[in-house]
Amino acid sequence: MAFKTDIEIAREAKKRPIQEIGAKLDIAPEHLLPYGHDKAKVSQDFINSVQDQADGKLILVTAINPTPAGEGKTTTTVGLGDGLNAIGKKAAICIREASLGPNFGMKGGAAGGGYAQVVPMEDMNLHFTGDFHAITSAHNLLSAMIDNHIYWGNELEIDQRRVVWRRVLDMNDRALRQITTSLGGVANGFPREAGFDITVASEVMAILCLASDLDDLQRRLGDMIVAYRRDKSPVYCRDIKADGAMTVLLKDAMQPNLVQTLENNPAFVHGGPFANIAHGCNSVIATKTALKLADYVVTEAGFGADLGAEKFLNIKCRKAGLAPSCVVVVATVRAMKMNGGVAKADLGAENVDAVNAGCPNLGRHIENVKSFGVPVVVGINHFAGDTDAEVQAVKDYVASQGAEAILCKHWADGSAGMTEMATRVAEIADSDQSKFEVLYPDDMSLADKIDTIARKIYRADRAEIDGKLRAQLKEWEDQGYGNLPVCMAKTQYSFSTDPSQRGAPTGFTIPVNEVRLSAGAGFVVAICGGIMTMPGLPRVPSAENIRLNDEGNIEGLF
Incomplete structure (x- = not known):
């Protein structure tokens, strides 16, 4: 049986005018700023007008560590919203926007899949409403103004060796990770080392x-x-006088985007920080607006629960005063088999023993999420080749962990x-079982916060933080940043920093290679292991298969 591709399904969607979608949430047409017929931004005036309304129930969708077998977290988020x-x-539903880098690389898009998608899929996975371009422009305007300030006399006495603001680009391009700028003589400024991150890793994002x-x-x-400066005192964006112009560039990008699912249900798609190198959640303004307009809001956190859910709960919920009523952990039989040692080429054969061998990865995520005081249900994202015995093995394992698993065929x-x-999640959310609390208090030291996540979430023996990095963390504490949460930059493929260590590894440490202060965002980034803030393209990038067909339609996006 030949399955239609995601883009073929999306192209057949019977979309409704975006004003009709807004009406489902009682958003009047005058408060929608349309981008064509099928997407719009929601006005700030409208958002301000609903702040006195009661909040709905927040449901978080997270997952096991991703494998090449596929998990389907966004697909499940969309399917649950439709359900x-x-x-x-x-x-x-509230999900993130897609980055062009992984779209043309290996990961693909961020609109869901099959018959649980957000549309317009092509627009969402490409330029959409221009938010990422605005973020890229605002970020790089600041870069230009820093170099320009130094060129015209450096009144702020910036130490050129200590410019920490890197440039960004919404593309995977390893050649730009480390560069030298201002070559070519006096007219071009003072040469210095610099580099690019991907836009989704920008502090502006x-x-x-x-x-x-x-x-x-x-x-x-x-x-x-x-x-x-040379005395190591910080220079802020406002010292460069860039904050006003950057806000102007971001004025429209700040407004949430409203689109629809294949079943014409409302979806907010806004913001898109990666979860392996940033905090991995859609915007607070979109989530909080949705909670004022709907009785249930389904949102997702990037990659596995060790990254996305941890940051959603410890950073986003802490900062925004949010508390989820229920968490869905997505798993697949195929991924359980892969965690159990089966090669991707052999996933089609029934192997209950491998499913059982791979389930400890799921079990650890269940236990971790429960430690935040939130009820957990497992969604088994169904693949056609799954057998009844394999599905039952997952259900039995989850039951042994004090949770329940439900087969999902969205x-x-x-x-x-x-x-x-959907019925079970609504019951759990309505029962007000959640006793949500963050993993660590604000007043814990930064080094201890890093170590707490390493031990309690990753199950490492400890975090390895050398004396130089500890001194840097202590210096930030002395400057008043000690109450900030930490954002761990780590591989998404394993609880450890070794992406080949699947399952639920133990007996390892988490090496912290670098720490960065994101004083505006309000967190400290700890870069662990070999993580890159500018990804590269794979040997065969998806871009090789993306093209326009004879009818002028896009092919190859997924």
């Missing part, structure tokens, strides 16, 4: 996703540290394949 609407609930409004956005932008059947899960 809740199908059983008569007023629900909306993090700020846009954590800011509550434009005033908060500009304040946070001004708080960003861009360089240090990829093939849309909301009809998600009724059982």
